[in-house]
Amino acid sequence: MVDSETLSTLETRLSDVVGEANISTSVSDMILNAHDAWPLSEARIRAGELLPTADIIVYPATTQEVAEVLVIANETGVPLTPIGGGAGTCGGTLPIYGGIQLDLKRMDRVLHIDHESLTVTAEAGIVGIELEEAVNRHGYTTGHTPTSLRASNLGGFIATRSGGSMSSLYGKIEDLTLGLEVVLPDGRVIECKALPRHSVGPDLKNLFIGSEGTLGVITRATMKLFPVPEKRSFRSMCFPDVHSGLGAIKEILQSGIFPSVVRLYDPNDTAMSVSVHFDVEEGDCMLMLAFDGLPDKVDLEERISADICLKHGAKDYGEGPSKRWWQHRYDMYYPTKFTTAGYSIGDTIDIVATYDKLEDVYHSMKAAREAHDAV
Amino acid sequence: MVDSETLSTLETRLSDVVGEANISTSVSDMILNAHDAWPLSEARIRAGELLPTADIIVYPATTQEVAEVLVIANETGVPLTPIGGGAGTCGGTLPIYGGIQLDLKRMDRVLHIDHESLTVTAEAGIVGIELEEAVNRHGYTTGHTPTSLRASNLGGFIATRSGGSMSSLYGKIEDLTLGLEVVLPDGRVIECKALPRHSVGPDLKNLFIGSEGTLGVITRATMKLFPVPEKRSFRSMCFPDVHSGLGAIKEILQSGIFPSVVRLYDPNDTAMSVSVHFDVEEGDCMLMLAFDGLPDKVDLEERISADICLKHGAKDYGEGPSKRWWQHRYDMYYPTKFTTAGYSIGDTIDIVATYDKLEDVYHSMKAAREAHDAV
Structure with missing residues (x-):
């Protein structure tokens, strides 16, 4: 828990970045984001325990806003936990240190479909099924269909290094991810370019694939597409x-x-x-x-x-x-x-x-x- | 160039690790290892320039020896450059800072072929064609056949993130590498376990695939095999x-x-x-x-x-x-x-x-x- 003075500072500064409508300190929002699909959370609730909650949730709409939120978290020394769909089964999105929960659900746009290269670029907060249906309408599939597709999102697929039920043909998320945009903990934005592969040093995007939000916030990704078979x-x-x-x-x-x-x-x-x-x-x-x-x-x-x-x-x-x-x-x-x-x-x-x-x-x-x- | 006192210390200490027969300060060995397939080296030779050489070459036979050599390099503050087959075309193995050149050519053993999982574990210094022929004898192929196969070695494939002429079917080296043993610059040995994939955090082996010898010395790898078609x-x-x-x-x-x-x-x-x-x-x-x-x-x-x-x-x-x-x-x-x-x-x-x-x-x-x- 942050003290009331810090919380007040956060409310002001975060509102300046994302707008007042896009921060929340309401108890119901906190509880909603206090568990994902981790069974231990469910067990704790049944045992009558209260789950740790954030002090404030912020819902950015752009990469720039994510970057500014991270700068504020650094400057105020407040812990920050990113959350996407909240469909993980290991508790990776839970705000166990309190502070800021960075909720990416508003960043849900499909930005570009490349019909030549068969790629799609989308924001990290898009729900899996919405991304899949968006590309289906153009005759493509992402090839990534985990059981959680209706509840999980693109950033979560990548942050958790997920595999789908058709991965034996289409590949796992590390095979499907061509490019990434990531906001580093200090607010710098880096881009791992959307290339089929390269040999110019190690492939840095693999540092973020599976990093569970600990090394940066994934804000955007370019993924392989396949023709609908x-x-x-x-x-x-x-x-x-x-x-x-x-x-x-x-x-x-x-x-x-x-x-x-x-x-x-x-x-x-x-x-x-x-x-x-x-x-x-x-x-x-x-x-x-x-x-x-x-x-x-x-x-x-x-x-x-x-x-x-x-x-x-x-x-x-x-x-x-x-x-x-x-x-x-x-x-x-x-x-x-x-x-x-x-x-x-x-x-x-x-x-x-x-x-x-x-x-x-x-x-x-x-x-x-x-x-x-x-x- | 290191001074003569340091060189003398290196000769003694490195001999203690690998044996006197497995270090060299001979000019011919230095010249041999002073160029790889980088065309600019050839151009410099033709222009009458002398290429930078190492002060001493060490030829370890085991991972433990590699680790001890790295400790000595650290303790004496002497630069160290690993070299494998010397078939690279970008000069990555050249001892441009002088000091120690760590030559892996003696580490050339096939250690294990797993006939169930179709994998081969080998030391990094094995020449590509020898690895391929060794597994061919059991009815397998590595699927990795770059043009340089007769001159390059396994560690080099990985350190340079190489692709072979059959990669459209079998995959590039990052797809073929299941596990790695790496000696870190301070002499610690780490193992990236030979798994088909995992989602327990980022896949660290991708840090070393393409690292060109800058992040550690690859000493051993476990690679996919395929039945000879x-x-x-x-x-x-x-x-x-x-x-x-x-x-x-x-x-x-x-x-x-x-x-x-x-x-x-x-x-x-x-x-x-x-x-x-x-x-x-x-x-x-x-x-x-x-x-x-x-x-x-x-x-x-x-x-x-x-x-x-x-x-x-x-x-x-x-x-x-x-x-x-x-x-x-x-x-x-x-x-x-x-x-x-x-x-x-x-x-x-x-x-x-x-x-x-x-x-x-x-x-x-x-x-x-x-x-x-x-x-």
């Missing part, structure tokens, strides 16, 4: 166990075939998510696949992938489960279904491992979870 | 101008087809490199394509790409020019043909641009070159 096909393959499913995935990807979607559900997940709508047996592991691109290429990749799955002992479920997942892929996150059950809390965590360790990691995670009665 | 086909398409060639390339890549080789030769290049062996007309621009992977996929991608080229006005030259380039792709660099002509000097430079600027960049570069009577 001429064809997208879905295929579902049901394996007798995780081992055979992973074996098939490894063979598909290592042979140079890149489906746009590759999701293997373990027996628990298959029972919870798939068995409601499709007839599966206990222990079954459903693999959801999708293929994007030119029709002939899609057909070929689907055929090769299906052959590999069958060789690894899968039963062919056609497009059903995979297509159903696709149609409901954003449902869980927002409006949230995570926390509706009174006595349970849902969490999500991404784990990465090379193939030599992947199955061990899976079994270890499962054992660790089960040791705490988690499903 | 079941099929590789070559196709050559001759365009009436650069514009139509670039148009075809853009359409191929943006449609989601990724040939392993995509090289468009402008009229000058086509006249110099292609017309000796194939019948082309003045102004022709030859596009060399190759396709790697499963046979059905290769055939499909070649067919789609050829159709796109023909649509953009190309004449089909079959596999000839492209295959010939492939067979001779390493010839120019080492043993070098750059500098054999008495009154000319060859240089090579990589330029990158998004499609909206690419053709302008090409014409501007060409005009700038021609203004200096360069071809």
Whole structure:
């Protein structure tokens, strides 16, 4: 908490920068921005705890305003925490030190679509689904569709180094981000130019991708675009166990075939998510696949992938489960279904491992979870 | 130049670390390491200038030795310049401050091939072609084949952020590098773990990829491997101008087809490199394509790409020019043909641009070159 004199100074100075209508000290705004999708926040609320709040929220509209806010934070020695969509699951946007919360939601414009280079430049506060729909209208896709797409924003994708559900074909956010504009903590603005790549020293934008707001405020980004695929096909393959499913995935990807979607559900997940709508047996592991691109290429990749799955002992479920997942892929996150059950809390965590360790990691995670009665 | 007392101290202390046989103060070794493939060095030699040399060269065999050498450099306040293959074209390995040159050529071992994850871990001093041939023997390729492959080494690929001639399919060095071991300037050793990717903060290895030896000494790396493709086909398409060639390339890549080789030769290049062996007309621009992977996929991608080229006005030259380039792709660099002509000097430079600027960049570069009577 800042003292009342400092707060008064902040109100005056920040109003001068963004206008009086674009700062807030209201309790309801503070509470709204005091949690993201971090399950521990939910647990604390249920336990009757008050979450730490900011002293003042500022909603800038331009990069220049962000820069001036950072200068004020420095000059007054007040902590500052940036917040975008507030869809993160690790608490990265929470104002645990109080002070200023820099809310980027007003910076939500699509600035430029380059139809030659297939890139889009947008402000960091744009919500993912709005960016995706804006480029869809021109026949493009960003290729970045995390489950949180309706609640998260562009700056957050980059600040958290996020991966989407089609990253096996289109790439993760670090592959999709061509250029960045960042306001450094002292208010200086730097631009990492939107280039396909370069070899003029290290690629500085990678310092900010994944920096969770600690090294600067991402205000603008230029992202790759892809043509909306001429064809997208879905295929579902049901394996007798995780081992055979992973074996098939490894063979598909290592042979140079890149489906746009590759999701293997373990027996628990298959029972919870798939068995409601499709007839599966206990222990079954459903693999959801999708293929994007030119029709002939899609057909070929689907055929090769299906052959590999069958060789690894899968039963062919056609497009059903995979297509159903696709149609409901954003449902869980927002409006949230995570926390509706009174006595349970849902969490999500991404784990990465090379193939030599992947199955061990899976079994270890499962054992660790089960040791705490988690499903 | 360091003074004789310091040099004597260095000889003693560095010998203690790497053994007397693995330091050198001989003039011939100094001269050998005083230039890389930077054309300006060649120009200076021809002008009768002496190039700056190191005072002492040290050839460590282990990461621990590299770390101890860096500690000695710090303690004695002597400049240190790492050198790998010495194949760079920008002078990055030249000991312009004198002092110690840290030569990594003895650190040339393949340490581990992971047949599950398809990765190879090797020491930074291994020459590119030796690494490639070592993994070829197991049925793999690194996918990284710059023209300099016979003369450059793994650490240099990473330190210079290099791209190879098959990067359109397999990726550039920043895509291929999974893990790094780096000795920091103060002698501490850090490891960037060999993971497919992660989102635990920024990806630090990108600080060292492209750092040209300024932020640390890369001692070890874990790289992606790919199965040697079941099929590789070559196709050559001759365009009436650069514009139509670039148009075809853009359409191929943006449609989601990724040939392993995509090289468009402008009229000058086509006249110099292609017309000796194939019948082309003045102004022709030859596009060399190759396709790697499963046979059905290769055939499909070649067919789609050829159709796109023909649509953009190309004449089909079959596999000839492209295959010939492939067979001779390493010839120019080492043993070098750059500098054999008495009154000319060859240089090579990589330029990158998004499609909206690419053709302008090409014409501007060409005009700038021609203004200096360069071809």
